[in-house]
Amino acid sequence: MARALYIHWPFCLKKCPYCDFNSHVRAQVDYGTWQNALLTEMEREFELAGGERLESVFFGGGTPSLMPASLVQALLDKARDLWGFSDTVEITLEANPSTLESVNFPALSSAGINRVSLGLQALDDAELRFLGRLHGVSESLKALELALKHFSRVSFDLIYARPNQTAEQWEAELTRALSFGTDHLSLYQLTIEEGTRFATLVREGAFAPLEDDPAADLFQITRSLTAAAGMPAYEVSNHARAGQESRHNLTYWRYQDYVGIGPGAHGRRGGVATKRHKKPENYLAAVANTGTGLQEERPLTLREQASEAMLMGLRLAEGLDAAQLAGRFGLTAAEVADEAKLELYTSQGLMWQQGNKIGVTEAGMLVLNALIAEVVPAELVE
Structure with missing residues (x-):
C-alpha cells in the first residue's frame, strides 16, 4: 500500500536552460480550478491505493x-482526511529562493510544511546567471535564513561540474555551503x-560541458568534504546527517508504493505504473472529462518490477538485499543479479557483498550506470 504522496505543481516563472522536468510558464493560473482537479485526483487515487x-x-x-x-493547506487537509498522517510525517515543498516566494514561508509553515528543499543551485552570481536563475546569492541566502527559521528541516540543491569549474572553486563553494547549518544537501553534476x-x-x-576526468575529481571532492562534515552520501547525489535523509525519496529508492498526482506525475501502486498527462491544459481537461488525469495505467510484470527495484536500490549507499528482492518478485537471486559480474566488480573494489546484501562502493559510484548495466541481467531489463 502507498505510504507516500507526490503532488506535482507544473508552473514556473521561467524555464531554466538545464531543466528537463515537467515545468511550464503561464501568464495566469486559476488556483480554484487547480485545487478542484488535484482534490479530485487525490480522492480517486485513495480509492485505488489503500488507506495506510x-x-x-x-x-x-x-x-x-x-x-x-491556502491551496497547500487544502491539499494537506484532504490527504490527512483520506489517508491520515503518521506521527512523524515528512511534508516537503520544493522552493526557489527568491524574495517573491520566501515571503510565503511563514504561511507555508503554518499550512503544515515541515521540510523545505531550496533550489540555490550555485553560490556565485555569474554562475547563477549562466544557469538562468532569477535570484542572486544575497537573495538566496536571505531565503535560506528565513527557511531555517520557519521549517524544522531544510535542504538545498547545488549544481556543480559546470563549464570550466576548477577543483579549487568547487571546494571553496561546497565548504561555504556546508557552513550554513542544514542537515541535508542535494549535489548534482550538471547534465546536458x-x-x-x-x-x-x-x-x-x-559552451562545452566539463570533461569526465575533472568532473570525476569534483565528485571525489564532494564525497570527501561532505563525509568530513558528517553529511555522507546516502544516495549518489544526496547527503545528510544521520536521520535526516529524505524519507520521500527513500520511498522511491527502496521501491515502495507511492501515489503521484498532478501533471506529468508518476506513481507505483500494487505493481501498476501510473502516469499523468504532462501538459497542464490536457491534464485539466482529462480530470474534468473523466475524473482523473491519468494518461497511462500499466501493470508491470514481476521482472519489470524487479528491474526497477534493482536500478533504484543500487543508487543507495545501504545497497539492497538481493535475496529478499528476488523472493518479493518470485525470482532467484541469480535472476536479479549476475553473480559472476558481481564477484568480478567486488574483487575490483567497485561493489560490495555482505551476506545477501549487495551495493556499490565509493569508487563504483563514479561508474554507477555502467555497473548497473553489467550486473542487472539483460533479460531482466528487456
Whole structure:
C-alpha cells in the first residue's frame, strides 16, 4: 500500500536552460480550478491505493513555492482526511529562493510544511546567471535564513561540474555551503539533457560541458568534504546527517508504493505504473472529462518490477538485499543479479557483498550506470 504522496505543481516563472522536468510558464493560473482537479485526483487515487497512513507528502515541480498557502493547506487537509498522517510525517515543498516566494514561508509553515528543499543551485552570481536563475546569492541566502527559521528541516540543491569549474572553486563553494547549518544537501553534476536550451547551446558550440576526468575529481571532492562534515552520501547525489535523509525519496529508492498526482506525475501502486498527462491544459481537461488525469495505467510484470527495484536500490549507499528482492518478485537471486559480474566488480573494489546484501562502493559510484548495466541481467531489463 502507498505510504507516500507526490503532488506535482507544473508552473514556473521561467524555464531554466538545464531543466528537463515537467515545468511550464503561464501568464495566469486559476488556483480554484487547480485545487478542484488535484482534490479530485487525490480522492480517486485513495480509492485505488489503500488507506495506510502517509509517511511522506512531497510537493514537487515546477515551483511549488508559487502555490498559495491556502491551496497547500487544502491539499494537506484532504490527504490527512483520506489517508491520515503518521506521527512523524515528512511534508516537503520544493522552493526557489527568491524574495517573491520566501515571503510565503511563514504561511507555508503554518499550512503544515515541515521540510523545505531550496533550489540555490550555485553560490556565485555569474554562475547563477549562466544557469538562468532569477535570484542572486544575497537573495538566496536571505531565503535560506528565513527557511531555517520557519521549517524544522531544510535542504538545498547545488549544481556543480559546470563549464570550466576548477577543483579549487568547487571546494571553496561546497565548504561555504556546508557552513550554513542544514542537515541535508542535494549535489548534482550538471547534465546536458536532450530537449533543453543547454543541449541546443552545446550543439551550437556556445559552451562545452566539463570533461569526465575533472568532473570525476569534483565528485571525489564532494564525497570527501561532505563525509568530513558528517553529511555522507546516502544516495549518489544526496547527503545528510544521520536521520535526516529524505524519507520521500527513500520511498522511491527502496521501491515502495507511492501515489503521484498532478501533471506529468508518476506513481507505483500494487505493481501498476501510473502516469499523468504532462501538459497542464490536457491534464485539466482529462480530470474534468473523466475524473482523473491519468494518461497511462500499466501493470508491470514481476521482472519489470524487479528491474526497477534493482536500478533504484543500487543508487543507495545501504545497497539492497538481493535475496529478499528476488523472493518479493518470485525470482532467484541469480535472476536479479549476475553473480559472476558481481564477484568480478567486488574483487575490483567497485561493489560490495555482505551476506545477501549487495551495493556499490565509493569508487563504483563514479561508474554507477555502467555497473548497473553489467550486473542487472539483460533479460531482466528487456
